[in-house]
Amino acid sequence: MSASSQRSGLRLVVVQVLAFSLFATLFVRLYYLQVIGGESYQAQAANQSVRDIVVQPQRGLIVDSQGRPLVANRTSWVVSVDRTLLGKLEEDQRTELVRRVAVAVESTPDEVEARLVTCGDPGSVRGECWNGSPYQPVPVASDVSKDVALRVLEQPEDYPGVLAEQQNVRSYPRPFGVNLAHVLGYLSPVTEDEYDLAAERDDRSLNGASVVGRAGVEKQYDEWLRGLPGYRRVAVDSMGRVLGDDSVVESTPGDTLVTSIDAQVQAVVEKQLAERIKVQRATMDPVTDRLYEADSGAAVVLDAKTGRVIAMASQPTYDPDVWTGGISEAQLAHLYSEKAGTPLLSRATQGQFAPGSTWKPFMTAGALTNGYSMDTTLPCSSSFQVGNNVFKNYESGAYGDIGFAKALEVSCNTFFYRIGYNFWQKFGSDPADVGARDPLVETAKKFGFGSRTGIDLPGEAPGRIADRHWKQAYFESQKDYFCDLSSKPQTKGTSDFVYKYAYEFCLEGNLYRAGDAVNFSIGQGDTIVTPLQLARAYAAIGNGGTLWAPTVAKAIVSPEGTVLRRMAPRKVAQLDVPKKYLDYIDSALQNVTRVGTMAWKMGGFPLDQVTVRSKTGSAEVYGKQTTGWVASYTEDYVVVMMISQAGTGSGSTGDGIRAIWEALYGIDGEAVRPDRAATPGTVPAVRLPQFLDDGSIMPPIVGDKTGE
CATH class of the missing domain: 3.90.1310.10 (Penicillin-binding protein 2a (Domain 2))
Incomplete structure (x- = not known):
């Protein structure tokens, strides 16, 4: 065999060895993939296709x-x-x-x-x-x-x-x-x-x-x-x-x-609030000689004995369906627009307003528990002077020497001015004494003002008690701004009042003067409340002194109808106001409805069968028209309505308040017709609705007061 043939044979052997090695490697790899690692790779492949x-x-x-x-x-x-x-x-x-x-x-x-x-x-x-x-x-x-x-x-x-x-x-x-x-x-x-x-x-x-x-x-x-x-x-x-x-x-x-809301009552409340705003917007304001703006309002109905929310309305409002499927930028801008009245803001829980004379029952409780008696009489003069300032009674009316009951009945400002001034002189005549005691402030806080009610709705506003501590804190936060403003030349179009206020605030904006005390006594000044806070406080007067955390939810029920959780009424505090004083205030508020400032709106109402207590309020705010309030209650319910920039309390909301009471008790003229009441049995439902096996939901059993 020639050398050439030997080399060719050697090359063939090498090629065969290489080919065999490649096939052997491929076989081993396939064996590993299909046998040893097969399950793992099968799972990965499945995951890629699922x-x-x-x-x-x-x-x-x-x-x-x-x-x-x-x-x-x-x-x-x-x-x-x-x-x-x-x-x-x-x-x-x-x-x-x-x-x-x-x-x-x-x-x-x-x-x-x-x-x-x-x-x-x-x-x-x-x-x-x-x-x-x-x-x-x-x-x-x-x-x-x-x-x-x-x-x-x-x-x-x-x-x-x-x-x-x-x-x-x-x-x-x-x-x-x-x-x-x-x-x-x-x-x-x-x-x-x-x-x-x-x-x-x-x-x-x-x-x-x-x-x-x-x-x-x-x-x-x-x-x-x-x-x-x-x-x-x-x-x-x-x-x-x-x-x-x-x-x-x-x-x-x-x-x-499951909520405590009663849809039929809610419908009446919403309708009355909207109608009252519409009427006031077409009514002339005798003070400003222009139509009332009636820019916003709220109404609340609570169960007086438990604090449960039966109805709650706010104006302006919006269509909740606007969020379904996504909201447009234009729609969202409208909900936040001040020009549109900020419809997204709930005036009932987030709106904060001066309470006006609806504040006076709480000031009465503060006075009676701090030295005054139910026999006390004070002048209800047409005005009351504090330093160089003259504080007038509403429409400058005068009633002579009267007691607390009459002062509430006719809503006498100067009567309560004197109480606020007397406490200021006795406990805190030094305007710079931040720690001075104030019995009226103490009582207001006991009734829950200045803090959130704890309602099971997010975003609740706390209101504000404008006491000495608040005034000092506000002064410290705003001093630089007002001092800077007062030091600059007055610009065209800016009122003298703004510059005068800035100058005085820069010098002594932290001082709590007698004028602050007398304003506080009638719910004016910088003190503000939410309609819900006011309703909760009136419930405490009516139920004997229990302060409840208002609740909307009653229970959580599974899709199968099983009650998973009950939300029981939550007691926040028991007021240390003697029952005799609460009864005295209660009696005075009955007279407000019968012969006082609310009487002209309640003529012919069967008060001998449904005893409605009420208090009207007309809060004055600088640069704005009067805000009207009516707070009222019975043994069963509390009804509060307010309208901003709409005039006097009874004048702006009185008709709406009456219509709500008529719906709650089924009142037809002077007759009480429980079968026509918005709520079955005329009292808030205690038991939960019935969840049937077929998935339907039926009303609770009427008259059964167990199961709360």
Whole structure:
């Protein structure tokens, strides 16, 4: 064999060895992949072909004390786009599909594109971007018509990767036409921070596509109402297109919230408040010679014995349905607009106003428990001078020497001026003594003023007791501003009063003078309260001195009808005002209704059968028209109504107050007709509504007073 043949044979052997080595390596690798690591790789492959899609739960109902739905759910057609498939299209095809979808849902391509961007990614717009799973179709339009949905479903070749399906959204049945927006609240999408926090806490009730309560009971009881989401595992192909369901974990509906609200009473309260505002806006103000502005108002009805909220209205208000499916920037701007009256603000719990003469019963309690007696008489003169200032009685009326009962009946300012001045002289005639005692301030705080009531609604305002401590703190926070203003030349268009006030404030704005004390005694000056605070305090007078934390919720009930939790009335304090003084004040307030400042609005009302106590108030605020109040109560209820810049208390709200009492007790003329009462049995419901096996909700059993 030649040398050439030997070399060729050697090369063949080398090639064969190399080929065998390659096949051996390939065989070993295949053996490892298919046998040793087979299960692991099979699992990974399966995971790549299966995606989890969140199934949102149906949010829990909110019902009134009779079981009437205040907030429910309805189905809405939602158009969504599969971004996975969208990303695999050519640029011109993608642009055309987005345009076609925008036209179908009556939107713009830019708006559709904004909804398709994941929140946190470059170009994302807060409130419009997608905060959910990247594998889940992204909703680009809600509440579309059925025709649009069917067009998308029936023409898949024109809308590849576009889905149309029905989803649950909030609805508002509005029994008796109620609005109740400020009590119910609203929802909006979960934020990234909220989602991250839920993930840290292993809270499975929230996901990237959840909606969360932002106000009212929707926020306060959000964790109960939201339910638990389910998960649908779907198989997808290599292009990310859904092939079919792999498995389903059903979602758990949210629980039902039973409230103490009575929808029929609420409807009456809302109607009366709106009507009184409308009437006053057409009424001439004799002081300013222009129509009353009547820019806002509130009304509250409480259960006098428990503090439960039966009705609560605020004006201006808004349609709670405006949040369903997402709110536009224009709509949101309107809700916060001062020109529109800031409709989002609840005047009942967040509005703060000078209480005027509705303050006087609490000043009476303070005086009687600090040295004055029920036999005390003081002059009710037409005016009362403090230093160089003359404080006048309302319309400069005078009644001679009178007692506390008569002073409340005719709402005599100068009577209470004298009490405030006497306490100032006795305990704190040094204006700079921040720690000086003030019995009237002490009593006001005992009745809960100056602090939140603790109602189960978020965002409650605390009101303000303008005592020595507050005045000193306010002076320290504003001194630099007013001192700077007073040192500059007066600008054109700025009143002399502003500069005079700035100069005096800079010098001695921290001093608590006698004028502050006398103003405090009649609910004027810088002291402000919320309508809810005032209603809660009047309930304490009527029920013997118990201060309750007002509550809206009564119970949480599971979707199956099981009571999961009861919210019992919560007692905050028992006032240390002797019963004889509360009874004395109660009797005086009865006379306010019978022969006093409220009598002209209650003529023909059957007071011998339904004893209504009341106190009117007309609060003066610098630069504004008078704010009118009426606070009233019986053994069962407290009813308070106020309207800002609307005139005297009884003149602006008296007719509305009477109409509410007539509805509560079924009063027809001078007859009491319990069968016509807005609330069955004329008293607040104690038992919960009946939750039947078929899912229906029935009213509670009338007359049964057990089960609270």
